[in-house]
Amino acid sequence: MKFYNLKENDEQVSFAGAVKQGLGKNQGLFFPTTMPKFDNIDELLAMPLVERSVKILLPFVEEDLTEKELTDIVTDAFNFPAVLQPIRNDRAILELFHGPTLAFKDFGARFMAKCLQAFVAKDAKASGETKPLTILTATSGDTGAAVAHAFHGIDNIRVVIMYPKGKISLLQEKMFTTLGGNIETLCVEGDFDDCQALVKQSFSDSELATTIGLNSANSINISRLLAQICYYFEAVAQLSRVKKDLGDIIFSIPSGNFGNLTAGLFAKAMGLPIKRFIAATNLNDTVPRYLETGEWTPNSTVATISNAMDVSNPNNWPRVEHMLQSGIVENGCVTSVSIDEEQTQSTVIQLSKLGYISEPHAAVAYKALQYSAVEGEFGVFLGTAHPAKFKDVVESILGQPLGLPKELADCAGEPILSKDMSNDFADLRAYLLA
Numbered sequence: 001m002k003f004y005n006l007k008e009n010d011e012q013v014s015f016a017g018a019v020k021q022g023l024g025k026n027q028g029l030f031f032p033t034t035m036p037k038f039d040n041i042d043e044l045l046a047m048p049l050v051e052r053s054v055k056i057l058l059p060f061v062e063e064d065l066t067e068k069e070l071t072d073i074v075t076d077a078f079n080f081p082a083v084l085q086p087i088r089n090d091r092a093i094l095e096l097f098h099g100p101t102l103a104f105k106d107f108g109a110r111f112m113a114k115c116l117q118a119f120v121a122k123d124a125k126a127s128g129e130t131k132p133l134t135i136l137t138a139t140s141g142d143t144g145a146a147v148a149h150a151f152h153g154i155d156n157i158r159v160v161i162m163y164p165k166g167k168i169s170l171l172q173e174k175m176f177t178t179l180g181g182n183i184e185t186l187c188v189e190g191d192f193d194d195c196q197a198l199v200k201q202s203f204s205d206s207e208l209a210t211t212i213g214l215n216s217a218n219s220i221n222i223s224r225l226l227a228q229i230c231y232y233f234e235a236v237a238q239l240s241r242v243k244k245d246l247g248d249i250i251f252s253i254p255s256g257n258f259g260n261l262t263a264g265l266f267a268k269a270m271g272l273p274i275k276r277f278i279a280a281t282n283l284n285d286t287v288p289r290y291l292e293t294g295e296w297t298p299n300s301t302v303a304t305i306s307n308a309m310d311v312s313n314p315n316n317w318p319r320v321e322h323m324l325q326s327g328i329v330e331n332g333c334v335t336s337v338s339i340d341e342e343q344t345q346s347t348v349i350q351l352s353k354l355g356y357i358s359e360p361h362a363a364v365a366y367k368a369l370q371y372s373a374v375e376g377e378f379g380v381f382l383g384t385a386h387p388a389k390f391k392d393v394v395e396s397i398l399g400q401p402l403g404l405p406k407e408l409a410d411c412a413g414e415p416i417l418s419k420d421m422s423n424d425f426a427d428l429r430a431y432l433l434a
Contacts, residue, residue, distance in 0.1 A: 001014075001015065001033060001034060001060055001062070001063060002014065002032075002033045002063075003015065003017070003018040003030040003031060003032055004030065004031060005024030005028035005029070005030060005031075006024075006028050006030075006031050006319070007024065007025070007026045007027070007028030008024060008025045008026055008028050011024050011025050011028070012033065013030065014063050014064055015060055015061045015063060015064045015065075015222070015223075016063075016064040016115075016119045016122075018221075018223075019112065019115050019116055019119060019215075019221060019222065020116065020133070022203065022214070022221050023200075023203045023216065023220060027204060029315075029318055030222045031222075031319060035266070035269045035270065035328055036056075036059035036060070036270055037269075037270060037271050038056075038271040039271065041271050041273065044056070044233065044237075045233065045236060045237040045240055046237075047237075049078060049082070049230070049234050050071070050074050050075055050078055052230070052233060052237070053074050053078060053230040054067065054070055054071050056230055056233060056270070057070060057226055057227075057229075057230070058070055061115075061226075064119070065115075065118070069118060073114040073115060074111070076110070076114055077110035077113075077114050077227065078107065078110075078111075078227075078230070080099045080100070080106070082094060082096055082098070082107075082231045082234045082235065083095040083098060084235055084238040084242075084380075085356070085383075086242075087351070087354055087356055087366075088354065090247075090373075090377070090378050090379060091369065091378075091380075092239070092378075092379075092380050093356070093358075093362060093380070093381055093382070093383045094231065094235045094381075094382050094383060095383040096231060096382060096383060096384055097384065097385050097386040097389075099146075100149050100407060101145035101149050101175055101176075101407065102145075102175075102385060102386035102388070102405065102408070103141075103142035103145065103146055103385045103386070103389070104142070104228070104231075104260070104382065104385070105142045105146035105147075105224075106149075107227045107228055107230070107231060108146070108219065108223070108224030108225070108227040108228050108259075109143070109146035109147045109149075109151075109217060110146070110150045110227075111224070111227035112150065112217055112221055112223040112227070113147075113150035113151045115223050116133070116157065116215070116223075117157070120133065120156060130156050131156075131213055132156045132157070132213055133157050133213040133214075133215050134158045134159075134214050134215065134432065135147065135157060135158065135159040135160065135215050136160050136162075136199055136202055136214060136432070137159075137161055137162070137199065137216055137217040137218050138163070138192060138195035138196045138198070138199050138218060139161055139162070139163045139168075139176070139192075140163070140167075140192040140256055140257075140307060140308045140309070140310055141168045141307055141308035142308050142385055143161075143217070143218065143219070144161045144163055144168075144172070144175070144176040144185070145172065145176040147159060147161060147176070147217040148161060148179055148183045148185075149176070149179070150217075151182065151183070151217070152179050152182065152183055153182065157182060158182055158184070158212075159182055159183050159184065160185075160186065160432065161176060161183070161184070161186070162185075162186045162188050162195040162199070162421065162428075163185070163186070163187060163188065163195060164188055164190055164191045164192050164194065164195055165187045165188060165189055167191060167192070167303055167307055167310065168308075169307065169389060169391075169392065169393070170392075171388070171389050171390075171408050171412065172308075172390075173416065173418075174408075174412055174414060174416065175389075175408070178411050178414035178415065178417060180417050184419075185418040186418060186419055186420075187418040187420050187421065188422070188423055189420070189421070189423050190423040191300075191303075191310065192301060192310055192311055193298075193301050193312055193313050196218075196311075196313070197423075198423065199216055201425045201428075202214060202425070202428065202429070203216070205429065208429055208432065211433065212432055212433070218257070218259075218315065219257050219258075219259025219260075219262075219315070219316055220259075220315050220316065224259060225259055225262050225316075226263075226266070227263075228259065228260060228263030228264075229263045229264075229266045229267045229270070232267035232272060232274070233267060235251075235380055236249060236272055236273065236274070239378070239380070243378070247376045247377060247378050248275035248276075248376055248377045249273060249274050249275060249377075249378050250274070250276050250278065250369075250372075250377050250378070250379050251264055251274060251277050251278070251379075251380050251381070251382070252277075252278040252280050252365040252366070252368050252369040252372070252380070252382070253277060253278065253279055253280060253381075253382050254280050254308075254309055254362065254364050254381075254384055255280060255281050255287070255309060255314070255336070256281075256308055256309035256311040257311050257316055258279065258287070258314040258315070258316040258317050258319075258320055259315075259316045260384070261279050261320060262316045262319045262320055262323075264277055265277070265320060265323050265329050265333075265334070268329050268333070269323065269328050269329050275333070275377065276332075276333045277333060277334050277335075278334075278335055278365075278368045278369060278372045279334060279335070279337075280336070280337055280339060280367070280368035280369075281309060281337070281339070281364070282302075282310070282339060282341075283302045283304055283340060284299075284301055284302055284309065284310055284311055285299075285338035286298045286299070286312050286313065286314065287314065287317065287336045288336040288338045291334075291336050298312040298313040299312055300312065304341060304360075305341060305344060305345070305390070305393050306344060306360040306361045306363075308361060308384070308385065309361060309364070337367075337368040337371050339363075339364045339367045339368060343367050344360050344363050345360075345363075347363040347364070347366055347367040347370075348360065348363045348397045349397060349398065351363060351366060352398055357387050357398070357402070358383070358394075359383075359386070359387040359389065359393070359394055360390060360394075362381060362382065362383040362384065365381035365382055366381050369381050386405060386408075387402060388403070388404050388405055388408055389408065391404070391408075
């Protein structure tokens with residue numbers, strides 16, 4: 001299968017090319033030329049996670065990876081569960097934070113790292129020389145940790161992670177700024193959109209990109225999205241085992257850069273029986289306003305307690321819009337709701353009274369589900385991070401202490417190794433070339 005550039009349709013690359021390149025010409029996002037469609041959904045749902053995921057992903061990658069190679073990659077990458085927890089009769093949360101960095105992005109980051117490692121090794125064997133790569137990525141919180149841990153210690157891959165100064169939680173920061181080695185972290189003056197803009201400027205500089213072997217591990221990289229398709233299938237598989245009459249399944253997704261929603265739409269297009277999606281945002285409400293007015297007018301990014309969603313110009317929206325407008329999924333299967341800070345806090349309290357300790361991002365998704373779900377729909381909302389990653393916020397809302405899981409306790413006392421960086425591209429360019 002080939003992947004084409006949504007901005008420059010003549011540019012087509014293999015899966016390996018799309019993974020290694022990250023972005024296409026004119027900062028275009030890569031998209032598959034065809035969408036696999038599965039008729040044997042019940043058979044797929046009966047399989048274990050790894051075996052099912054190989055079947056789902058093989059059509060996208062078979063030009064570059066054998067089934068055996070893909071199985072090895074998926075086995076290594078998805079070595080932790082996605083856990084479906086009931087909240088009430090018609091609501092459940094899909095916990096995606098049981099990986100090494102306690103966030104949903106472990107699925108995509110680990111899959112990408114394993115693929116890229118395989119492709120670098122193949123290229124070296126074919127050419128007789130190893131060309132080092134530089135992974136440049138921006139994070140609003142959880143991407144940084146997932147990417148850092150996925151790539152830490154991999155030879156010939158340098159990772160540079162940028163994050164907005166003072167706008168992520170300390171424990172989020174500690175999870176990726178304390179590793180050292182091939183992981184470099186830059187604390188940028190500004191917000192996440194400034195960091196994201198620096199990534200785009202870097203890719204637009206062809207001399208820089210060629211010199212350092214530039215790549216990105218943000219959700220703009222197609223490998224990240226493909227991996228995330230798999231846990232939508234896992235959610236429906238677990239539901240089908242515990243409830244015979246589900247009704248219509250809908251997903252409420254805490255949305256910042258909209259990669260998670262994109263993966264869900266892929267799953268629906270491939271035949272997974274999902275009725276519709278709710279893109280739940282915080283006060284950064286570009287998409288809800290766009291769906292209501294038809295005008296794309298990003299405001300300045302607003303800092304919120306659900307900070308991983310503090311994105312006003314989401315990179316993945318062109319993929320979402322392409323699927324809606326081209327008929328890959330039916331127009332109207334995506335709605336979007338903005339949830340404010342007071343609603344987020346009250347929902348954390350509400351979930352606690354139901355016996356579930358949540359963090360702000362999942363609370364945003366649950367509140368959006370309350371607003372949007374109708375009778376006959378079974379609502380799944382995504383738990384994208386462990387509550388302890390937002391320990392101070394959750395403790396403040398609930399007035400009770402949270403323990404630290406081992407993954408956070410291990411890094412909590414480590415020194416932060418970041419360097420401060422302006423949001424001037426010239427400064428970043430000089431750093432990357434130094």
